[in-house]
Amino acid sequence: MVCLAHAAEPQKPTPLKSGIEFASEDVRKLQGDDFANPGMLWVARGVKLWSEAAGKSGKSCAACHGDAAKSMKGVAARYPRVDPGAARLVNLEGRINLCRERNQQAPPFKHESDELLALTAYVAYQSRGVPVGVVLDTQNRRNFERGRARYNTRVGQMNLACAHCHDRNWGRQLLNETISQGHGNAYPTYRLEWQTTGSLQRRIRACYFGLRAEMPPYGAQELLELELYVAWRGNGLPIETPGVRR
Amino acid sequence: MVALVQMPRQAKRGEVIEVRIVIQHPMETGFRFDLLGRAIPKNVINNLSVRYNGSEVFLAEMGSGIAANPYLQFFTVAEASGDFVFEWIDDAGQRGAERAAITITG
Numbered sequence: 001m002v003c004l005a006h007a008a009e010p011q012k013p014t015p016l017k018s019g020i021e022f023a024s025e026d027v028r029k030l031q032g033d034d035f036a037n038p039g040m041l042w043v044a045r046g047v048k049l050w051s052e053a054a055g056k057s058g059k060s061c062a063a064c065h066g067d068a069a070k071s072m073k074g075v076a077a078r079y080p081r082v083d084p085g086a087a088r089l090v091n092l093e094g095r096i097n098l099c100r101e102r103n104q105q106a107p108p109f110k111h112e113s114d115e116l117l118a119l120t121a122y123v124a125y126q127s128r129g130v131p132v133g134v135v136l137d138t139q140n141r142r143n144f145e146r147g148r149a150r151y152n153t154r155v156g157q158m159n160l161a162c163a164h165c166h167d168r169n170w171g172r173q174l175l176n177e178t179i180s181q182g183h184g185n186a187y188p189t190y191r192l193e194w195q196t197t198g199s200l201q202r203r204i205r206a207c208y209f210g211l212r213a214e215m216p217p218y219g220a221q222e223l224l225e226l227e228l229y230v231a232w233r234g235n236g237l238p239i240e241t242p243g244v245r246r
Numbered sequence: 247m248v249a250l251v252q253m254p255r256q257a258k259r260g261e262v263i264e265v266r267i268v269i270q271h272p273m274e275t276g277f278r279f280d281l282l283g284r285a286i287p288k289n290v291i292n293n294l295s296v297r298y299n300g301s302e303v304f305l306a307e308m309g310s311g312i313a314a315n316p317y318l319q320f321f322t323v324a325e326a327s328g329d330f331v332f333e334w335i336d337d338a339g340q341r342g343a344e345r346a347a348i349t350i351t352g
Binding site for chain 2: 035036038040041042044045048195196
């Protein structure tokens with residue numbers, strides 16, 4: 001067995017291809033049309049939530065951050081990152097919830113709740129077209145290495161690692177599906193299979209399910225670290241949120 | 247319930263205009279079960295009506311075969327300046343409404 005975890009340097013797929021390039025014509029049209037794209041419903045909800053006061057502070061997101069189109073442009077491209085206050089790795093959803101707790105003094109949104117997805121989609125939507133640019137530094141280096149190791153570790157009854165599909169076999173058919181490179185640049189994404197919008201963690205958990213592996217719970221450190229590695233290997237891809245996938 | 251409406255703001259008298267609406271709704275079929283095996287009750291938007299200056303120009307009666315977040319599109323003739331009123335109701339009795347104005351030029 002080839003031990004992928006000790007490969008010399010982490011590899012990025014070349015050329016980089018967003019998941020939409022593997023999607024059918026119909027799905028591409030749906031994502032390309034801002035009205036027909038069902039993910040825009042979550043963005044529309046996010047517009048409302050952005051200026052709604054919440055928590056004991058009575059402040060809305062807009063009270064501090066102002067116009068999201070200006071203040072949030074490019075923000076989503078930098079996540080997941082280590083939050084200096086909390087001193088831990090957070091993704092965009094986690095950062096929004098931290099802001100709620102710290103500044104709005106409001107209870108955090110539940111994972112995969114419509115509200116959290118709506119705000120996340122709205123914030124990420126401001127970065128549409130901005131290339132993903134996760135920076136590796138001393139703070140997130142260990143998280144990155146763990147994410148990379150996890151990416152290359154075989155799991156589940158299927159005994160496959162992420163790399164087996166998304167590094168070695170992207171572009172090939174798996175039953176009816178073309179295997180993508182496994183990037184997160186369109187999340188939160190409207191998935192036709194779910195008939196709703198979901199986070200990257202939900203998508204990764206779906207992969208675990210397919211591998212018949214134990215699914216880490218939402219917000220688990222290992223999922224965050226995997227998200228970081230996945231974001232890094234997609235560095236340079238434009239953000240597409242809200243994406244549409246099958 | 248969030249809904250998005252798209253139609254021209256202005257049109258000429260007699261012009262055929264395209265009206266599009268998409269509504270956020272799970273459209274539960276009634277055939278699904280939750281994680282504990284209990285049936286999830288059917289809940290779909292069963293009626294959507296569009297009135298243009300008070301008269302009905304479009305009516306949709308939907309069932310369990312319609313996907314979540316239904317997206318409907320129809321054509322009508324612009325006759326007078328005024329409002330399009332979209333109203334819908336689901337099986338749980340929840341109502342939603344949207345409004346869009348159109349101005350006739352020339």
